[in-house]
Amino acid sequence: MKSLSKLGFVYTIIAIILFFLCWTSCQTEPYKQGRKLYELHCQNCHQKDGNALMALIPPLAGSDYLIEHQEDLPCNIRHGMKHPIIVNGMPYEGEMPANKILTETQIANVINYINNAWGNKGPYVSYEDVLERLEKCKK
Secondary structure: OHHHHHHHHHHHHHHHHHHHHHHHHHHHOOOHHHHHHHHHHOHHHHOOOOOOOOOOOOOOOOOHHHHHOHHHHHHHHHHOEOOOEEEOOEEEOOOEOOOOOOOHHHHHHHHHHHHHOOOOOOOOOOHHHHHHHHHHHHO
């Protein structure tokens, strides 16, 4: 019986250590999944620092468009954009490709990352927010 209680104690210690590691990891980089998805699907155009290719592709870092069009972001990511936009007073006419392979959860992760990267102070977007906004853009 003593060996069973020692084994339970060991499992408890391991669980506490794993919890602590996961918790501290989330505290140091809360949008890690979003960052990874951004690097894979968005960084090629918008660049690592979110400043993009000036005059060709709009920046995400410090972008007034990003803050003013939160409702449109899930649709823009899923379906792309083909219309001109103004970002920080500068016109952009290039086409943004669709990312149809991203799930709603992945879209929420990307938005939460870009909303909080490079000094941006955007709101948290939930999975439910993304679902609701994607339903609206279908119409």
